[in-house]
Amino acid sequence: MPTLKIRLRSALVAGTALLALTGAANADEQHFPLQSYRVGPYAAGGTGFFGGFIDYLNLINTRDGGVNGVKLTWSEGETQYEVERGVEVYERLKSRPGIAAWNPLSVGIAYAMIDRITKDKVPLITINHGRTDSTDGRVFPYVFPLLLNPYSETSGIVEYLASREGGLEKLKGKTIAVLFHGSPYGKETIPIYELLAKKYGFKVEQIEVPHPGNEQQSQWLTIRRLKPDYVVLRGWGVMNPVALKTAQKTGFPANRIVGNVWSNSEEDVIPAGEAAKGYVAITTQASGAEYPVLQEVTKTVYGAGTGNLADRKRIGSVYHNLGIVNGILNVEAVRAAQEKFGKRTLTGDEVRWGFEHLRLDEARVAALGAKGLFHSINVTCANHEGEGRVTFQQWDGAKWSVVSDWIAPDWATLRPIIEASSATYAKEHGLTPRDCAKEEAASQAPAVGQ
Amino acid sequence: MLAVEALSLSFGGTVALDRVDLSVGVGEIHAVIGPNGAGKSSLINAISGLYTLDSGAIRIGDDRFTRVPTKRLARLGVARTFQNLALFKGLTVLDTVTAGLVDSQSAGLAAQILGLPTARREARAQRERAEAVIGFLDLSDVRDRLAGTLPYGVQKRVELARALVASPRLLLLDEPMAGMTATEKQRMSGTIRAARASGATIVLIEHDIGVVMSLSDRITVLDHGRRIASGTPAEIQADPAVIAAYLGLAFDEEAA
Amino acid sequence: MSPDLAFLVEVLVGGLLSGVMYALVAIGFVLIYKTSGVLNFAQGAMLLFAALTFVSLTERGVPFAGAFVATLGVMVLLGLTIERAVLRPLVNQPPITLFMATLGVAYVIEGAAQLAWGTQVHGLDLGIDDTPIDIAGVFVSRFDLFAAAVAGLMVAVLSLFFRYTRTGLAFRAVADDPLAALNTGLRLPRIWAAVWIASGIVALVAGLLWGARLGVQFSLSLVVLKALPVLVLGGFDSILGAIVAGLIVGAVEKLSEVYLGPFIGGGIEGWIAYVAALGFLLVRPSGLFGVRSVERV
């Protein structure tokens, strides 16, 4: 039985196996089913992210005894990043009691789950990825593309380039080449780059790299001819190191290449070796293990031998820290919901309310030991992204270091496009968008029957 | 019925057939003999259009070709067997023999799948015809066996049945009795005569001189890609060139 | 040179050098196909396995030479195992069956490689500085030149081997006519084993060069997809064909991506080589250097 494994895991978490096995049955538990991927082409990202997520849940259980006494549990199903396996895992685990939220870290799986989780009334967290228009919580009540959606990412990158040039007005006349992965994912931001190019007067050239991207000679020769001021890498998997290598080969400096959120990890630069030195990439969470929360994870979780990463050197890596941040956001959403509904096992719908009231200002982030790890978040009923800030890190050949301020994307420009898209979705699916003001007023009233 | 005119054929520089002539009259059993490598099978393959000729022409009935279109063979009333069995090893004997009627198939795909009366009638007729040939060649016992699983001699007969089922005007047999016992050969000879009696002209490649002499109306002898003789069995037996070639062969075979 | 011309030359040179890399993978296929008629789809997995083994050893502190020799040993063993466990029992089966078996083998090797060495992404530094050389305004990659030299060396060694050693001669005899070779007393299994070892070594060399280009990771096995059009064009049985076709495929791919891409949409590299190779084949069924085979019935 798969539960055996989970039990064993939680046993180790609690420190003494017997105690936990006997105690677990009665205590309140909040469950996180994980559609993880630890093998296949994207295993590196999966092990880091789910490792970090589990490490943080472990930390909360070990250090705090759960969230207000409610134990956090999880179970894993391997998906290999394949949609149908993700669906299988969803169907297999969805009947677990006390499910708080789903966190697939896969666009394809997330899409396949939207209908299902909406029907089953459980939140779907797609941190840094997912469906852009699900930012509009009025149409997608259960979907949360926390911190960053692809459009914000695009705007964030442009803002960053502007800051390097000395202001948005300095972008005028510049040329930016966008090298994108030949997939719907890669193409998603094409119109946004066009829009911002028009708005700020720079020239944008968008060049496609066919999947998997292990050959980019022609693309980089084209870039060499265009002589752009910057190249934005909207990459995926093996395409990233190959891009950096080929850039070097064609004489394009790495410090003028800026990677997007799927091109920002150690796995993207290490294979490129020397060629990656100086490369810059966007992120929502800084890397490094010096933040208090990571210190605690290292001490409490890895110290007790229950760390999830096989290789301790990966503590503080980009994906591991994303997992940690994801853990913070999930846990704090549960906490927020508990404030309203009581300190017990919550339903998915109640946790959703928690996510919609997930407000972590800089002070709170610091209190959580994550000052500098990520900036802040402010999720509302209408804005499921939560105004996440981005920062940029540069690779020095061994580690990433932050080289920019926390930058706020230009949400105001993007919001109308998102709303137009979500309106189309609502129409196609015969949905009426929620009235957030009314719901907010209603939820201010004391909850009934708690 | 069949005329081969000055046919030449080569493979990458090696001459297989050199200006060979062959003329087969209607209703004749015509044997082609010669030592190994004389070009007998190449001749049959050229007649059935599997090889492209260097020069020369082939006349089948009233049509004259410089390259015989293989896909029209059945339409021309030509059927053949192969030296090294060319059966469909995944079909049963009944299906294999029925497949020999494919050229006259008229019911379309939709009719077949939906089982329309036309298709059903046709299938019944084909089956009856195939059963008749199977009975004629004594294959009823193995009717439902996969062709590929049968003994060699039986497979040879299945192949002949597949060729005979369409009642061809011209039947090309490439060593139909290879590997058979004397009794089997006897029966095969009878079958071939019966086929001729039902209207087929037959071209036959065979090594067993005894069988050839008793069965054939006329014989053509090839050696090293050339025709060295042609005539009735009696004429061939007396031909010095043939005797020389066959003495040489006998000598070769003993040496080997 | 005018800028446009210089650019054209640069694209062409880049394409030709990429082509060498494709040919490098293709040669592994040719070796096996020539002697045993098997299109070994597992070649990509072997490449991944070799690179992963090598890199994992160096990361554990084994020096370059030691890791190379050890990996060589592992590849020899792998080649022998595949030959013995999979192809020997399937001898005399139709080529397509053998091909499908190699698909299965590819799965096994990919699984085993990652089970043994993990799914981590590794960098592989062969110590070649890859800053471009500027020749009259045309940038040429040092690494690609190095790779081309290695490929050239490998082809030279292979042809010397075939021309002058006993095994090599036997190898050629088998390639020309397996039956005849069998009759003259050559021991086919031994030659097949030798061939699988050779292709294991080719996989190692190609794996290191490709690994240095892409990083050592799962998608390394996908380079077979780049080699297939080369094989179609050059013929499955000609080393010279693989080299020439590699160059052509590389050039066609880059030129069409750069000059055709803007008109029909970018990212056509994934299939244009296939279409070009097949188009050529439809016009000239025997391929670049192949001899028209005669159908035996």
Next chain:
Amino acid sequence: MAATSAPLAKTVLRPSANAVGIALLLVLAYGIVPLVGTSYLYEAILTPFLALSLAALGLNLLTGYAGQLSLGSSAFMALGAYAAFNLSLRLPFLPLPVTIVLAGLVAATAGLAAGLPALRLRGFYLAVSTLAVQFFVGWVLNRFAWISNDSPSGVISAPPLVIAGLSFEDARGRYLFSLTVVALLTFLAWRLVTSPTGRSFVAVRDNETAARVIGVKVARTKLLAFALSSFVVGVAGVLWAFAYLRTVEPAGFNLDRSFQILFIVIIGGLGTLRGAFLGAGLIVVLPLLLSRFGAAVLGDGFDSGTLEMCQRIALGTLIVAFLIREPAGLAALLDRAVRCLRRAD
């Protein structure tokens, strides 16, 4: 391709016994499963099993019966899925069955085009040309945004499954819908392979020259095999998209999927209809069983990554083992088992 993959496994059961078996299966599938099934059974096992079975059935017509190896089946699944999506989007008045048939025809037309090289190429060359189709279709789906209705992410979501006011929207409904489509097409496929055309398929597979000599229209037969196979595979794509996942992205129809379908055919048995079902059953259920088994037996020490690697190895080994030991696949094993049982009677 002169190469033959495996002989047509001969039915060892008497027709009547066969008929009884099929009737029992249908009773089970229609009568008993819907009463006792859980949502997990329908959504995670039966519906994908049915869709993959159908895809394998389609590929088996081409590869198992007509002997033409294709490595691009998932491209035709994609074409079926995207065609059905566009038809239901742009011609919403069409009843669902018509949409599905039209989508199948779109896939069949593409199959016809993809089959053209088969007239000149054989064996590996043909296999590689089907790879070209795979990559080309992937590129086209990605290239033209209107195919996914300008969805920024390229992911499409399926319309509701409603036929004549009857909704098949819940898990059981989608299972029954798939079951019906699969049963119908399997019946038609059975009619096909037992027809003179089916005989011609096998003739071309087993000996193309002999087939041509007896008058089989080889070119036409090959093209027909490509078209019919693609039709079935295309409909399987519709099931995959509409009944199973309900959202579809081009990446879901990649080379791995094509290989998966080919593996189903090999393991199940080339040139048998029930092989497709047996193979799909194994491919769908095996990973689930293995992961349950691994977790139960080895508990914590056995992480999911290791398990997946072992599965990959097991799958590859199975392929090789079947090719060596039982080229006729599970279907032949089943026949043998049945024969043993009957002898024991």
